[in-house]
Amino acid sequence: xxxxxxxxxxxxxxxxxxxxxxxxxxxxxxxxxxxxxxxxxxxxxxxxxxxxxxxxxxxxxxxxxxxxxxxxxxxxxxxxxxxxxxxxxxxxxxxxxxxxxxxxxxxxxxx
DNA sequence: GCATTGACTAGGG
DNA sequence: GCCCTAGCCAATG
Numbered sequence: 619x620x621x622x623x624x625x626x627x628x629x630x631x632x633x634x635x636x637x638x639x640x641x642x643x644x645x646x647x648x649x650x651x652x653x654x655x656x657x658x659x660x661x662x663x664x665x666x667x668x669x670x671x672x673x674x675x676x677x678x679x680x681x682x683x684x685x686x687x688x689x690x691x692x693x694x695x696x697x698x699x700x701x702x703x704x705x706x707x708x709x710x711x712x713x714x715x716x717x718x719x720x721x722x723x724x725x726x727x728x729x
Numbered sequence: 730g731c732a733t734t735g736a737c738t739a740g741g742g
Numbered sequence: 743g744c745c746c747t748a749g750c751c752a753a754t755g
Contacts, residue, residue: 622752641737645751656752658736663753676737683736691736 622648626657627666629717633673636699637715638707640677647717658682673698679710 629647633639639647641654641661648657657674662685664671672694676682681702684691692702701708 620752645737650751652749653751654737655735655750659734659751659753661736664736671736674736677739681736685736688736 622650622653622656623660623663625649626660627669630661630669630671630674631666632717633670633715635670636713638673638675638695638700638710638713639715639717640675641682642677643714643716644674675707675710679707681705681707 625648626644629644630639632647641657642651645651645654645657650656661671661674672684672691674682675695681688681691681695688705695702695707700713707713
């Protein structure tokens with residue numbers, strides 16, 4: 619268990635229901651935009667319960683994998699109200715959650 | 730510490 | 743539209 623590992627888990631848990639995020643997005647949220655590779659590894663370990671790892675899909679809407687149970691993942695996503703094709707998510711561009719919520723914070727903290 | 734792997738991504742054929 | 747190759751980061755052996 620490392621800080622990065624934990625950070626990734628947290629990012630995944632922040633994904634709102636009915637939305638999906640790509641490994642790249644999770645990596646960005648974790649603070650390592652180039653670590654989507656590790657994200658996949660961590661997801662594979664997916665120890666933390668309550669972590670909607672099924673909401674984490676590949677780029678372009680590819681489901682990616684789910685311990686080999688793509689069927690289950692597809693069902694879960696569909697249960698969330700997400701249209702899932704045979705191997706890709708429909709409306710992925712619309713359902714994609716990059717973690718960049720409008721952020722209407724009073725303080726415009728521009729970098 | 731080095732080498733291999735992995736639920737990846739982007740580009741070319 | 744599908745298949746292959748190259749690049750990348752972190753974890754594991």
